Amino acid sequence: MTTEPEDDLYDRIVTPHDIRGLFRAELDPGLAYRTGAAFTELTGAGAVVVAHDTRGSSPLLADAFGQGVLDQGADVVDAGLGPTDYLHYVSGRLDLPGAMITGGAAPAAYNGIRLCRAGAVTVDEGTGMELLRHRLRRPRPPFADHPGSVLPARVLTDYAAHLRGLVDLTGIRPLKVVVDAGNGTAGLSAPLVLSHPSIELVPLHFAPDGTFPHRAPDLTDVSGLQEAVRESGADAGLAFDGGGDRVLAVDERGAVVPPAAVIALVAGRELARRPGAAVVHDLITAGCAIDAIREAGGIPVRSRVGPAAIKALMAEQDAAFGGSHCGRYYFRDLWYAETGMLAALHLLAELGDSGRELSELAARHDRYASSGSIDVPVPDPLAALQRVVRHFAARGTALDHLDGVTGELADGAWFNVRAPGTGPVVRVNVEAGTVAAMGRLRDRVLDVVVSAGP
CATH class of the missing domain: 3.40.120.10 (Alpha-D-Glucose-1,6-Bisphosphate, subunit A, domain 3)
Known part of the structure; x- marks a missing residue:
């Protein structure tokens, strides 16, 4: 050491x-x-x-x-x-x-x-x-x-049986699914959990290898999965991180399915089992997911960003499901813990039941324009947050401080600025009804964040 x-x-x-x-x-x-x-x-x-x-x-x-x-x-x-x-x-x-x-x-x-x-x-x-x-x-x-x-x-087989017992795949149409385990632990769990007579698994990098020779253990580069989906004519692709608990999905064209669409689709299935239940989402989750929770009869509950906050709020609310903007999915049926494998099962069940392409299912939840997370280096994150509060409060913007500062405009657009605790930086997220409106609000927030004024 x-x-x-x-x-x-x-x-x-x-x-x-x-x-x-x-x-x-x-x-x-x-x-x-x-x-x-x-x-x-x-x-x-x-x-x-x-x-x-x-x-x-x-x-x-x-x-x-x-x-x-x-x-x-x-x-x-x-x-x-x-x-x-x-x-x-x-x-x-x-x-x-x-x-x-x-x-x-x-x-x-x-x-x-x-x-x-x-x-x-x-x-x-x-x-x-x-x-x-x-x-x-x-x-x-x-x-x-x-x-x-x-x-x-x-007891890995018991774990797999537990997850399989939570999602009914009876009667789904035949699916071809490419699964990229990235030489991580999903290479052990995916065959146990996802194998089904109607699912043809196309394995990528299932052999456990802690040197991760084919791609990094994070999910920043899934180009190999995207290429394999397009070349094989698969219906979907799934990539898991090195720890096997996070998942990223791509549709039949190889396009990444946004986490908000996954939250929307999985929440709909969980709420069909538990009508009227709470679904926890972090406060920078895209609005389309929150709309979908309400439309499915659920109660959306805002949380601070982070696994501990989401899990604690799920337990408090007895929530059926929880999701984050960055693609983490939590389930009551796994003691409120994160599991990408159970989210993947739900996604395949929805795809197999619906008869639609995954791109079509995801497009139904593409309603707003989002900036994504933008990290802005600043000498003093607290001072930057205070500038944002002063600027927007003076203009009558509704603000809350659940996690950083969130502002909601009269037209439904919103922004969040928070200090993620990773050094002298603040993280900005903006969403609006159109790309142009989002761009204007994003630039305005960024200008305030980096301004040197009082």
Whole structure:
């Protein structure tokens, strides 16, 4: 591990959402061991579920984390290799806290530890991550009088059966679907979850390989999937990130299906099962998804951006489903956890039931013009937000401060400016009824953000 002061190291790699760093240089087996011990002390649990992804360093870190648990006298429920939502399934089913050793969408040289309390409840800043950061700065807790035991629980097939049981594929038309697992854990879970007599799976990069030789583990480049869909004449394509819990869909032409359209389609199916239920969305989700929730008889509930905020609000509202602007999907039926695989099942069911092309289904939810997220470097994010508030409040714009500052104009257009906590930057999102109106509002907001005036 690096020789930098420990406080600096912990401030950097113990993020508000997980532990993440370069393997060996920042996150090594020693730190994983101490995290396992500290997490066991923090939760007071008698057992902790541990799973890991396909990175070459992940089994080593999982073993070290687990030894930290064992030395505190708790048992390790060894779930083995699988996607992140598999860990949440085991945590929820057994009502135990858990740790997923995964770098998620980070480059191959990185790895990380994601934590949840019993019932798959996210550990985040404010719900335990700050306490863990503090505990890691203290000496390792003393050994227990009697170490715990390792309890094997390789139940990936049970996880797959659980997801398959939530979506009825009976009677769907034949579909050809290209699935790009990106050499991540979806290469293990996709055949178990998505296989069906009416679905012809065309696999891309299913072989687990933590070096990710074919594409980065994030979803920024899905050109290989798009090409494969067009060349094979497939009805749809699905790409999963390195951790296997995020999904990106493309239609039969290879065009990316916007997350808002996925939210709209999945919400409609979930609300058909649970009429009148709440559906949580973050406050920069496109308006077409919110329209679709209302049209399906659901109750849209706005959330701050981020998994912890969405999951907590879903639990509070007993929501059937939750979605974010960036393509993360959460389900009551998986203890409010994120699962791209269940979203994919719903998408294929809708495609197979409707008889329409995926491009047509998505086009029904293309009603507004959006800027997408625009990151603007600023010396002082708080000052930039204050400028936005002063400028628009003086002009009578309705403002709220659920997350940053959101303004809604009389014609229904809206903007949000917030500090994402990633340095001296603010993130701007704008939506309006037409491209021209969106462009005018976007430029106006950007001008205020970067202005040097009081």
